[in-house]
Amino acid sequence: MPQQEIKNFSITELENFLKEKNIASFRAKQIFKWVYLKQTDSFEDMTDLSKDFRKEAQTLFVNKRLEIKKISHSQKDGSKKFLFCLEDNNHIESVLIPEKDHFTLCISTQAGCRQNCKFCMTAKGGLKRNLSTSEIVSQIRDIQKYILDQNEDESKRLSNIVFMGMGEPLDNYDNVLRAIKIITDQDFGLKISRRRVTVSTSGLIPQIERLGKDAAIALAVSLNAVSDELRSELMPVNKRYPLKELLLALKNYPLPKREKITFEYILIKNINDSLEDAKKLALLLKGVKAKINLIPFNPHPGSDFKRPEKNTIEKFGKFLLDRGYTVIVRWSKGDDIGAACGQLSAEENSGEK
Numbered sequence: 266m267p268q269q270e271i272k273n274f275s276i277t278e279l280e281n282f283l284k285e286k287n288i289a290s291f292r293a294k295q296i297f298k299w300v301y302l303k304q305t306d307s308f309e310d311m312t313d314l315s316k317d318f319r320k321e322a323q324t325l326f327v328n329k330r331l332e333i334k335k336i337s338h339s340q341k342d343g344s345k346k347f348l349f350c351l352e353d354n355n356h357i358e359s360v361l362i363p364e365k366d367h368f369t370l371c372i373s374t375q376a377g378c379r380q381n382c383k384f385c386m387t388a389k390g391g392l393k394r395n396l397s398t399s400e401i402v403s404q405i406r407d408i409q410k411y412i413l414d415q416n417e418d419e420s421k422r423l424s425n426i427v428f429m430g431m432g433e434p435l436d437n438y439d440n441v442l443r444a445i446k447i448i449t450d451q452d453f454g455l456k457i458s459r460r461r462v463t464v465s466t467s468g469l470i471p472q473i474e475r476l477g478k479d480a481a482i483a484l485a486v487s488l489n490a491v492s493d494e495l496r497s498e499l500m501p502v503n504k505r506y507p508l509k510e511l512l513l514a515l516k517n518y519p520l521p522k523r524e525k526i527t528f529e530y531i532l533i534k535n536i537n538d539s540l541e542d543a544k545k546l547a548l549l550l551k552g553v554k555a556k557i558n559l560i561p562f563n564p565h566p567g568s569d570f571k572r573p574e575k576n577t578i579e580k581f582g583k584f585l586l587d588r589g590y591t592v593i594v595r596w597s598k599g600d601d602i603g604a605a606c607g608q609l610s611a612e613e614n615s616g617e618k
């Protein structure tokens with residue numbers, strides 16, 4: 266049997282795998298601690314495993330890191346874009362964003378994406394493939410290591426994860442769910458609070474319903490339009506899962522107390538940025554525990570869409586604020602290094618570089 270990547274296992278799966286091999290299942294917890302909490306790469310260095318088992322583990326498993334191909338530093342806001350080269354030469358990107366007292370990491374779940382949203386750069390090349398669980402959690406593990414090695418602002422911890430990079434997380438459900446379990450495991454995993462992990466989706470209703478049952482994490486939905494006609498044009502997924510049904514599913518999403526669903530709304534000049542749109546948005550979200558993130562469109566090559574004037578953005582936001590909504594205008598970080606929302610493309614994939 267070929268060696269298996271250790272980070273593709275949930276802890277329960279690893280326990281079961283070891284049991285089948287007549288190995289005590291508590292070894293799974295020991296291994297998880299070394300891999301995720303101590304950043305250990307070699308099974309040889311996992312010193313509380315018996316010598317024999319250390320040898321055996323090396324025949325059963327590998328524990329690899331992603332290849333960091335390039336790190337781009339934003340001069341404007343200190344965010345960093347990591348370009349990773351995967352073993353089959355697909356490329357993905359993650360963005361590390363410094364906040365006041367912590368780091369937020371935006372991670373990818375697919376190489377490419379098949380949702381074909383008209384404003385998004387990742388959509389351009391279609392879906393290459395789903396990322397494995399290991400490739401998803403490695404973005405976090407490897408960048409945590411990078412932060413440690415750089416000795417970068419030791420007071421700051423990587424405490425927030427957003428699944429808002431390349432790909433549609435809920436289109437890679439099983440690997441994303443397994444990754445969430447590892448990320449939020451407080452005893453043996455990456456120990457990130459589940460309230461600080463946000464999955465952002467274009468609106469796949471059946472998977473939203475599943476997620477509500479499988480993991481109590483924060484949810485963000487990319488809304489971007491208030492009529493089915495426009496939303497279907499901008500986001501073809503809307504033809505399958507139209508607004509009315511989407512909103513109903515979101516109303517039923519089991520939210521922890523005091524938490525809200527984030528609605529992302531890209532503001533595109535003359536497309537969805539009028540006060541009429543704001544009015545319809547306020548009505549649409551009535552009765553939903555919602556906070557609204559307005560994202561001024563980030564231009565990229567090959568798109569005719571434009572960002573509205575600042576004044577228009579402010580008016581749109583104020584209208585919603587005045588109606589009692591929590592509104593944040595998300596001026597994307599890292600736009601000078603192509604790391605802003607919707608700009609991730611792994612140019613390497615298309616050979617455009």
Ligand code: SAH
Pocket residue numbers: 384385386428429430431432433434465466467468485486487489529530531560561562563564565606607608
């Ligand atoms: N597929 C998931 C996550 C990736 S997209 C989703 O759809 O939510 C992350 C966010 O970036 C989404 O809210 C999307 O609407 C937004 N986005 C995509 N392209 C953008 C662009 N050019 N400018 C601003 N935001 C964009």
